[in-house]
Amino acid sequence: MTAPAPSVVPVPAPRPKALFEYLQRLGDDRLILGHRLSEWCGHGPILEEDIALANVALDLLGQATIFLRMAGEVEGQGRDEDALAYFREAVEFRNCQLVELPKGDFAFTIARQFLFDVYDVVLLDALTKSTNAELAAIAAKSLKEARYHVRHSGEWMLKLGDGTEESHRRVQTALDTLWRFTGELFAADQIDAELAASGVAPDLAALKPQWESLVRDVLDRATLTTPNDVPRLPNAKGGRSGAHTEHLGHLLAEMQIVARSHPGATW
Amino acid sequence: MIRHLGAASRDEVLAVLDTVMDPEVPVLSVRELGIVRDVLVDDRGGVTVVVTPTYSGCPAIQVIERDILAALAAAGFDNAKVRTTYSPAWTTDWIPDSARAKLKAYGIAPPGTVADNGALVQLMRVRQAPPCPYCDSRDTEIRSEFGSTACKSVCWCRNCRQPFEEFKAI
Numbered sequence: 001m002t003a004p005a006p007s008v009v010p011v012p013a014p015r016p017k018a019l020f021e022y023l024q025r026l027g028d029d030r031l032i033l034g035h036r037l038s039e040w041c042g043h044g045p046i047l048e049e050d051i052a053l054a055n056v057a058l059d060l061l062g063q064a065t066i067f068l069r070m071a072g073e074v075e076g077q078g079r080d081e082d083a084l085a086y087f088r089e090a091v092e093f094r095n096c097q098l099v100e101l102p103k104g105d106f107a108f109t110i111a112r113q114f115l116f117d118v119y120d121v122v123l124l125d126a127l128t129k130s131t132n133a134e135l136a137a138i139a140a141k142s143l144k145e146a147r148y149h150v151r152h153s154g155e156w157m158l159k160l161g162d163g164t165e166e167s168h169r170r171v172q173t174a175l176d177t178l179w180r181f182t183g184e185l186f187a188a189d190q191i192d193a194e195l196a197a198s199g200v201a202p203d204l205a206a207l208k209p210q211w212e213s214l215v216r217d218v219l220d221r222a223t224l225t226t227p228n229d230v231p232r233l234p235n236a237k238g239g240r241s242g243a244h245t246e247h248l249g250h251l252l253a254e255m256q257i258v259a260r261s262h263p264g265a266t267w
Numbered sequence: 268m269i270r271h272l273g274a275a276s277r278d279e280v281l282a283v284l285d286t287v288m289d290p291e292v293p294v295l296s297v298r299e300l301g302i303v304r305d306v307l308v309d310d311r312g313g314v315t316v317v318v319t320p321t322y323s324g325c326p327a328i329q330v331i332e333r334d335i336l337a338a339l340a341a342a343g344f345d346n347a348k349v350r351t352t353y354s355p356a357w358t359t360d361w362i363p364d365s366a367r368a369k370l371k372a373y374g375i376a377p378p379g380t381v382a383d384n385g386a387l388v389q390l391m392r393v394r395q396a397p398p399c400p401y402c403d404s405r406d407t408e409i410r411s412e413f414g415s416t417a418c419k420s421v422c423w424c425r426n427c428r429q430p431f432e433e434f435k436a437i
Contacts, residue, residue, distance in 0.1 A: 052413035058324035058417060059322060059324045118388060134353075137356070142323060144437050147387065148437070152412060155390055214388045218388070
């Protein structure tokens with residue numbers, strides 16, 4: 001009896017080091033953006049919005065926990081999600097620069113969130129087809145939450161853009177400032193290429209047209225002008241390789257101080 | 268205490284889990300919420316409860332795991348373990364009708380069915396606000412998709428003029 005021919009050509013699994021890098025990117029985007037959103041807690045423009053931003057922050061923090069836990073397991077050096085969140089230096093963080101920028105005014109926070117949320121649903125949707133079953137499961141779960149998030153930030157884009165002269169001006173200014181940071185979201189490097197080759201992660205460049213079309217659709221309806229300069233990397237090397245703006249260090253100082261001042265503390 | 272575990276014991280474990288209530292919605296058990304996905308009993312009597320979180324960031328999940336282990340230990344299952352799974356992703360569609368009635372009696376509008384047209388970016392709610400759990404009026408509105416916990420939204424009843432929470436469909 002001959003063995004049946006395999007129906008699919010087996011794809012090589014990526015090196016654990018590459019997968020570790022990639023999982024940190026997924027985890028760190030969420031950890032840092034979740035922290036920025038949490039800065040609104042107690043400062044939201046209205047109570048409902050204060051609660052909404054805290055809810056989204058909590059979802060992102062939960063997702064970060066799951067991705068960074070998996071990252072620690074893949075690395076195999078005994079680091080858990082807390083070790084990665086609280087005991088890495090800024091140059092070791094792999095988040096994009098978009099998420100680390102200071103929260104700005106409410107329009108800036110919403111515009112940044114909207115640009116990220118659309119990227120997030122597009123990316124997570126693609127990751128549900130990952131050849132890594134664990135990653136696909138986490139993506140499917142996170143996607144449900146991300147679709148809630150983009151409805152929230154997208155509806156606010158409509159309200160602010162098609163609102164008063166002041167709200168329109170503020171959200172347009174925010175978009176113009178943020179736009180150049182979106183280039184990094186789709187700038188694939190060797191890690192992305194290795195993971196895409198093994199089917200673990202999608203081809204980032206292929207996701208960009210979908211992102212752009214979804215973003216433009218909402219901006220048009222919000223009477224906002226989509227910035228037309230070509231998005232490009234803010235630096236030659238971006239946050240994915242550890243090159244960050246000066247803002248990340250300040251954020252980490254606040255986020256990490258308790259864990260570093262009292263290592264091993266429990267409650 | 269030494270337990271002899273078999274198929275009957277799995278039912279015993281499930282009966283214990285029926286007594287473990289969700290810390291944030293204490294009228295529903297962790298089984299009714301769909302958090303418990305499976306109970307495994309190995310041939311050496313080890314019990315593993317497979318759970319899935321409602322939301323990724325649900326802070327209650329650690330309390331739930333602790334409560335499950337404590338309840339099982341109290342019932343004589345000393346070496347139980349809890350394992351987390353993310354697939355399939357939790358959905359409110361798993362909450363049975365009997366549990367939905369308990370939610371309503373507790374003052375929380377039960378979740379509707381998950382409305383999904385498949386679009387990744389779906390703005391502007393098309394769904395109706397749920398009926399008021401207090402007076403059953405349909406003259407209600409959704410005030411905010413985000414409430415006191417990740418799983419609830421905030422609504423307003425124009426008839427009895429009071430706010431109420433809705434367990435949101437996801």
